[in-house]
Amino acid sequence: MNLVLFEPGELDAPLPRGDVRARHIVEVLRLGVGATIEAGVIDGVVGVATLTEVGAAALRLSFEPGAEPPPLPDITLVVGLPRPPSARDVLRDATTLGVRAIHFVTPQLGDPNYATSSLWKTGEWRRQLIQGAGQARCTRLPAVTWGRRLATVLAESPATERLALHNDEAAAPLSRWRRADGGSGVLVAIGPERGWGPRDLVALSEGGCSLWHLGRRVLRVELAVAAALTLVGAARG
């Protein structure tokens, strides 16, 4: 937790001792009254929180607001819905690396049951975003959807530059991709473990995506996401 994040309003209320952030402050950082931490309001400012009270049931913090962090990079990540442990890592790591939206679509060769996992039914998916943003010292969370069709997500996206990862002779190395002049937003689509199916490839083509690859070594979905976002971020400058 490089930056401890709070929902709007939460910093004015007592923080129960059982809360993961209270435990981090008291048990990991071992802070006492008067100590300060870097804190932020989700989708708001970064600032400094001073610990003003350590009670038996709750902590109290006094927050001094600072500046808003810069906007998130205009990158939209589209991922073929992977099994829940992979989705969890993608939610956290893509948020740390910095994207404006993550859409987990239902691919042809995927398992639709993945969309009904507890990751999505409880608020767990959002806790992963908060963890990823706090790691990056950022307050901003990406917009997230899951279980929609690839064609729908592509049709609704405003991104003018669209890349899909696919291991195929027609694909070019993603390390050679360069941003077009005047491009407004990049969409990167990464297949599920078993890759994009023929129907997905039609949707990607009709949705304006060009095909790129990450080399001959086959990466897990989580690692492909990290590598692709790193290269796209580097090419955006």
Next chain:
Amino acid sequence: MNLVLFEPGELDAPLPRGDVRARHIVEVLRLGVGATIEAGVIDGVVGVATLTEVGAAALRLSFEPGAEPPPLPDITLVVGLPRPPSARDVLRDATTLGVRAIHFVTPQLGDPNYATSSLWKTGEWRRQLIQGAGQARCTRLPAVTWGRRLATVLAESPATERLALHNDEAAAPLSRWRRADGGSGVLVAIGPERGWGPRDLVALSEGGCSLWHLGRRVLRVELAVAAALTLVGAARG
């Protein structure tokens, strides 16, 4: 398991049903006699294994050897020894991305107890390499050391290009790094969670490392390793 890896000689012997690879073949892939899988010999050839017997206690495979995979990229990864769960991910993911060696050094701001974890005392560290290599469809494993001094590792490395990640005004964006003509091997050094300490920075400087950064967003060690290896791999072409 994109490629199921075996130690030299292991393919000629019965494979006990309790072995993780036997369980993968029978319980996950649900293969029967006559079915084939892609298999490889660690640090040797890739080939095709045919399931010839499914016994109550063991499987038998018949292996048709093929070609050796290409050599690993001449990249040496140096990491400030992180907590064991992070080290586990680094072992697996750096192997998937492709490096020739991984050295986990004891940094100034690290916890020396991390070197005595069961990850290192049992063979668990090597199982992570095998998992990472199988994912990449490669038989080659990197050389691995842990608990040595940073200065020692730098003194012994033959790499002519040496980069250290450090968030500092003196550092340049790693995305701008380009390989020198005639360079023979790249070393990339990544600090522990709390960063390189002053003594580490002296060792890095005396060891010929230039300083680079991955942007203003702070990444977990595992994610910094993935991002750095992606950018260095891309710049090597």
